């Protein structure tokens with residue numbers, strides 16, 4: 001028998017829905033008039049789908065890396081793996097203000113930053129995310145102008161601290177991105193940028209939206225595939 005983790009009744013809800021959280025919880029949302037017996041019956045009827053989803057979540061969860069910040073540990077940046085390396089405080093090629101840098105296949109951190117390493121790495125990723133996303137947005141707005149002979153404008157680019165979505169475009173024209181996306185290959189980041197700037201023109205996911213995305217980024221389907229396979233691990237990075 002399938003046991004729901006949580007059942008939420010709501011007056012406004014018209015249909016029953018089941019969802020599986022990233023922690024493998026089975027969440028049922030039900031209209032107020034449903035009885036528990038009916039809910040259990042519904043779960044039983046959808047047993048195969050639920051079990052398939054649970055297995056999927058489980059295999060996704062296996063990809064999540066719990067960082068312990070030991071020397072040699074791997075960190076993903078622009079789709080490449082970098083190994084953590086601590087260096088002596090007087091080591092010359094790290095900027096003292098930054099305390100952290102990428103060099104060859106290393107993520108090099110000054111030893112004096114060891115105590116606040118999670119924060120140092122997070123801040124570094126956020127800085128880089130803003131830098132790279134600003135540059136890519138500019139690039140694709142130019143591309144858009146060249147292809148469609150139209151100028152798109154946005155309000156501002158915001159790097160979101162704890163967002164579960166990797167990107168969004170608000171009604172005010174703010175382009176929001178999770179800093180965690182900077183772990184993805186540049187192609188995937190570009191797809192996300194293209195997706196969000198296209199929303200400045202098309203505020204939906206209908207045919208004109210997708211044909212615009214395809215003009216700007218022809219092979220975007222493999223980027224979506226990458227996101228589908230990696231979003232959970234990306235999204236859980238350095239989350240407490």
Ligand SMILES: [Zn+2]
Nearest residue numbers: 195199204205
């Ligand atoms: Zn969208």
